[in-house]
Amino acid sequence: MAARLASRTTFTITVLDSDRAPEMPDDTLQLRTTSLNSAAVKLLQDAGVMIHLSSHFLTDFNRLEAGSRDAPSALSFSADDIDLDRFGVFVENERLRHALWQTLTAMPQVTLISESRLSSLQRHDDHVDGLLDDGRALESRLIIGADGARSQVRHLAGISSHQRDYAQEAMIINVRLAESAGHTTWQIFTPSGPVALLPLHDRQASLIWYDSPGQVQKRMSMDDDALRLAIIEAFPARLGRIEAIIERGRFPIRRLHAQRYAGKRVALIGDAAHVIHPMAGQGINLGLADVVALADALEQESDPGNGHALSRYQRRQWPRNAAMLTGVEQLHHLFTLPFAPLRSLAERGLKGAERMSPVKRFMMSMATGQPLTTGKDHSRHDTRE
Template sequence: MTDTSTITSDIVIVGGGIAGLAMAARLAKRTAFTITVLDGDRTPEMPDETLQLRTTSLNSAALTLLEDAGVMAHLPARFLTDFNRLEAGSRNAPDALSFSAEDIDLARFGVFVENDRLRAALWQTLASLTQVTLISDARLSSFHHNDDHVDGLLDDGRALHTHLIIGADGARSQVRHLAGISSQQRDYAQEAMIINVRLTGSPGHTTWQIFTPSGPVALLPLHDRQASLIWYDRPGQIHKRMSMSDDTLRAAIIEAFPTRLGQIDTIIERGRFPIRRLHAQRYAGKRVVLIGDAAHVIHPMAGQGINLGLADVVSLAEALEHESDPGNDQALSRYQRRQWPRNAAMLTGVEQLHHLFTLPFAPLRTLAERGLRGADRMGPVKRFMMSLATGQPLTTGRGHSDHDTSS
């Protein structure tokens, strides 16, 4: 039976992933707007103790956002793993580039947390807020904008009336499509294999990445001697490894990963996903705006996908929080002028890094390794890269401001 009711709110957020839910939480904290979140999936539930497949890093700026919105109260500390050191290199120079949080007067760069736990915590936070309405199993079919509002239609027949639509519906964004916003996309002809393992010893609090001609291998330390291993390669190779027995896969990991990994006690779970790049030509249209993966998809080797999306959240909320009309063209333009160049620079930088370290010609890869060592010795370069990793304005040692990247 078709539902003919109308959903009315100041802002409608399409997409109930981490970025969309965080957007609702930030706006509810900082504004009086009524907010509806439309999510195409079922209502998320907090997972049991079992380690979930997908894990993300949250930098200190993202953590500040989530703490301010009350989300961290729904995430038990035992599921959060601090990381205070980042290292990158090659087999010959595994720590050619190394960052310590102490270098910029931080106790940690951030934490690793499972995506499903974070999403469930966000949903729980929003469920208690009277100005937020959560609707699951709902998809946007169409919309058209007027001078002062947007009318839309859901796939179940319900109508929509709002002043602003925020597209947070991922890389295949329906909002982006319906708004007529084009994007530049590229398939890297690579996949990432995620292998969750339990080690015989603690993985510590360092996350590291080793570049190889076929793609990086990386470790994300997790709780209870667990770790997430990321292995980038051609789809055919990933397909073969997905079908290996645990013992055969363990042997393949030992051969491909550096010895610092240590011994694997148990292979818990494995999965795969394609590697793509996407950047929307613009983030804002008339009474519509994009955030997160709907606006940009970055190569995951930088570990910045969620953090870029949460930076969008902060920037858009700041553009809207003093507006009486959330669909104000000037407010949306301010957001686009701020975020589009920042994200474009990050996407370009990570793409260049990917190309540099997957070069087929060995002497060129050697030059790339030397470049990492050079960056490690250059204080300003290191501090700038660490500011990107944390999402915080760059400071010199002992707290003196050197360069502000927040504007």
């Protein structure tokens, strides 16, 4: 958000980050990985961020597949179908964060304050007074809460949210494979939750395994050999041979949606506004879409805290994100139903979507983060409808 505004406006911007200033990661594979769709990549390019990311650590993906163990590629998408070279890239979170920090360091109108948080704020008609936890005071015309699911800004602004715990966790397992995973990312639905692969650089991959907290805890305590055997049993054969397990981690799966994204001289973006089930890989992409929408609303304003501008942002983004959160939640329920015949019906639905060009194009539009305008003749895909 700061990089976008700094590259397109004359606003003076202060960024508060509760973490330490990021350092350049070494070549070791980082645990958390981000999926950036093509719209997100363009946003970062326009803001000058991508030049700080080595291409070696960016892994293109040009094919998406989803299915069951019996039909692992029941639904498949190719970037070539919509005249794109790729759907997006995978990049490790810390590398992206470091690149963002480097970008902001070079922008004279941006002040970076690390290891600091807001402890209170007072909103007035024409400005906001903020007090930091180290005693410093700041005055601003707008506070943007981009501070995650447990947003302090959301709390201080008195904005309530609807939250839900899925009673499920995602286990992340970074592995090195005997052969490169290529440029296809795939997801297999199982009764306990999906298993997925994100291809990464140097024959490495990130495996995502959704399950109950108890099962995840058991796997976290396994030695590497036992975990490798468990992966072989649960993941499809297409995974191939695992040479090494590099690292593992876990995080809970939750849903959150703020009742509103804007208030008096306050706006929320990203996980501060909404937390989506990660099975669709859209969390950060929804947040970056918020960046574009809020920046568009503010760029022509002399006063960034203008209530009309913030209302435009609210009207544009809240319904879009609500629809995405609801759709992904329904997918989660559909594919984790305890009643096997209904799960089978859902799996057949994937195959049906594969044969329906309009459905596939809509889903690819969601995957890329942008409307699809292609000159290709798609009539050949419709012959079986």
